[in-house]
Amino acid sequence: xxxxxxxxxxxxxxxxxxxxxxxxxxxxxxxxxxxxxxxxxxxxxxxxxxxxxxxxxxxxxxxxxxxxxxxxxxxxxxxxxxxxxxxxxxxxxxxxxxxxxxxxxxxxxxxxxxxxxxxxxxxxxxxxxxxxxxxxxxxxxxxxxxxxxxxxxxxxxxxxxxxxxxxxxxxxxxxxxxxxxxxxxxxxxxxxxxxxxxxxxxxxxxxxxxxxxxxxxxxxxxxxxxxxxxxxxxxxxxxxxxxxxxxxxxxxxxxxxxxxxxxxxxxxxxxxxxxxxxxxxxxxxxxxxxxxxxxxxxxxxxxxxxxxxxxxxxxxxxxxxxxxxxxxxxxxxxxxxxxxxxxxxxxxxxxx
Amino acid sequence: xxxxxxxxxxxxxxxxxxxxxxxxxxxxxxxxxxxxxxxxxxxxxxxxxxxxxxxxxxxxxxxxxxxxxxxxxxxxxxxxxxxxxxxxxxxxxxxxxxxxxxxxxxxxxxxxxxxxxxxxxxxxxxxxxxxxxxxxxxxxxxxxxxxxxxxxxxxxxxxxxxxxxxxxxxxxxxxxxxxxxxxxxxxxxxxxxxxxxxxxxxxxxxxxxxxxxxxxxxxxxxxxxxxxxxxxxxxxxxxxxxxxxxxxxxxxxxxxxxxxxxxxxxxxxxxxxxxxxxxxxxxxxxx
Numbered sequence: 074x075x076x077x078x079x080x081x082x083x084x085x086x087x088x089x090x091x092x093x094x095x096x097x098x099x100x101x102x103x104x105x106x107x108x109x110x111x112x113x114x115x116x117x118x119x120x121x122x123x124x125x126x127x128x129x130x131x132x133x134x135x136x137x138x139x140x141x142x143x144x145x146x147x148x149x150x151x152x153x154x155x156x157x158x159x160x161x162x163x164x165x166x167x168x169x170x171x172x173x174x175x176x177x178x179x180x181x182x183x184x185x186x187x188x189x190x191x192x193x194x195x196x197x198x199x200x201x202x203x204x205x206x207x208x209x210x211x212x213x214x215x216x217x218x219x220x221x222x223x224x225x226x227x228x229x230x231x232x233x234x235x236x237x238x239x240x241x242x243x244x245x246x247x248x249x250x251x252x253x254x255x256x257x258x259x260x261x262x263x264x265x266x267x268x269x270x271x272x273x274x275x276x277x278x279x280x281x282x283x284x285x286x287x288x289x290x291x292x293x294x295x296x297x298x299x300x301x302x303x304x305x306x307x308x309x310x311x312x313x314x315x316x317x318x319x320x321x322x323x324x325x326x327x328x329x330x331x332x333x334x335x336x337x338x339x340x341x342x343x344x345x346x347x348x349x350x351x352x353x354x355x356x357x358x359x360x361x362x363x364x365x366x367x368x369x370x371x372x373x374x375x376x377x378x379x380x381x382x383x384x385x386x387x388x389x390x391x392x393x394x395x396x397x398x399x400x401x402x403x404x405x406x407x408x409x410x411x412x413x414x415x416x417x418x419x420x421x422x423x424x425x
Numbered sequence: 426x427x428x429x430x431x432x433x434x435x436x437x438x439x440x441x442x443x444x445x446x447x448x449x450x451x452x453x454x455x456x457x458x459x460x461x462x463x464x465x466x467x468x469x470x471x472x473x474x475x476x477x478x479x480x481x482x483x484x485x486x487x488x489x490x491x492x493x494x495x496x497x498x499x500x501x502x503x504x505x506x507x508x509x510x511x512x513x514x515x516x517x518x519x520x521x522x523x524x525x526x527x528x529x530x531x532x533x534x535x536x537x538x539x540x541x542x543x544x545x546x547x548x549x550x551x552x553x554x555x556x557x558x559x560x561x562x563x564x565x566x567x568x569x570x571x572x573x574x575x576x577x578x579x580x581x582x583x584x585x586x587x588x589x590x591x592x593x594x595x596x597x598x599x600x601x602x603x604x605x606x607x608x609x610x611x612x613x614x615x616x617x618x619x620x621x622x623x624x625x626x627x628x629x630x631x632x633x634x635x636x637x638x639x640x641x642x643x644x645x646x647x648x649x650x651x652x653x654x655x656x657x658x659x660x661x662x663x664x665x666x667x668x669x670x671x672x673x674x675x676x677x678x679x680x681x682x683x684x685x686x687x688x689x690x691x692x693x694x695x696x697x698x699x700x701x702x703x704x705x706x707x708x709x710x711x712x
Contacts, residue, residue: 122611123611124607124610124611144607144610144611145610145611145613145614145615146613147611149611150611151607151608151611153604153607153608155602155604157602157604157605157607157608158608159605159608159609159622159623160627161626161627170609170612170614170622171612171613171614174609174612174613174614174615174618174622175613219608222608222612223611223612225612226612226613
């Protein structure tokens, strides 16, 4: 089921506002809505679900205009961040709820409900826990029950609001992989909201990045990572350092040092150069295009070592990934060469 | 066999370290306090009644006037508590879920029947519902007589019980996660299905608690009832009044006899309500 959202606007929402948002979720796709808090990603998801009514714009499910279809009839499966399980019902009762509340004519028989619950329990790997109450389950298990409950009604689209937000890092990683597997298994059109760029990049077929109620970029994880459309996308997806440079005749200058980077499309004038930590290399000898600086701090992370380097003489700080074999220590003078970078015209709202 | 050390540990598990210092002191204090305030007076009551002997007690209880007073007291209390449980839920729901001008004022007003001296409430109700009162007069034209009838007692008992019914469910309603209702809606449930299957069942224990408290309060109510009831034997005489009458007749044994029976019925009722609660809580899996 393809979902199209056209020129959606919503003001004065309890959650964040939306401003003229248009996006298409392709049939069978797993799409992530990514953005900082207050960017409107959850509002967008709730509008698609029918839990919020937009002020303007349309929501189309396939060719059907679903904008004013009430949530009960919209055929969406919604998974909430805090599970929203019915705590007075067992796992089985929770999962079968959507089937049991149907009108008699549409309601499957008791045997069929039973079979479906059992196969869903198997799908979410909770066999044998059907008689438990939600209070007797771990967070990860509860979220899987919530997913099974949403899938039980055979929704046209599956919507997940920060599904792993309340879980610890390890469980989160497991569930992430497992959700990907379930999606491949069911082929369900799925939209999920997250503020975690790793989660979005790892899980989604395509990512829509929102900021202040607007869509900044929609693309594959590769596209948004490698060719970010705006400085915001660049800095939100992964770590970046912004270096104020100047474009002159198609090349970039940092103060009086010419950088060996071509920027043919960049008009002359102040420019922001965005660098990933691995876009900068250490140089052995001073030559044209090298910058000098001093190491301020070195931090250890799970992935490697990161140095904060203060450039001489400006004092501008950039973050650099240290080579594995590097013996560099704090307060060492260092020579740097910028290998890559992404130039955007200098903006007023620096850093974003 | 379980090693002795472990067994000792299980035996003393109730002495878990806590922020309140001095377990022996605190525990002794608790026992003494409960004994002095609750248990000894109740025991005295039973001892007093035992001077009647079983047949004497039987005679007191099977007295026609006593029976009718007990029926009126417990029957009307039950009815009033039932009505309060329902409307208390509605009032609590409105106070929690809606924002309207004067909400805080209304919120405070709920506690008034609780805070008011019961005699004051009794006088107010009697004046209001008397045959020439503001409400009593139009009602009497409709052929409804409130003062000096069981209906008057019922109204007084509803009045004093309302705060209990409202205040016990209110925090639970405030705790209900809106997402639960939204989840129910996304699964295709209508609003009434959501209400009956998702919203109300978790509230049941609190509603029952409110019912029990309103009931207990109503059974013991005296001040607010006597003025409006008229205290006509066999018609509008409640058991607590009959106890007072017996005392005034210096019939102490008769008075304690009625009191013991009231105690027994109240105790049995609360026990049943507690059992229902334990059962329903176990059903919700968080016992």
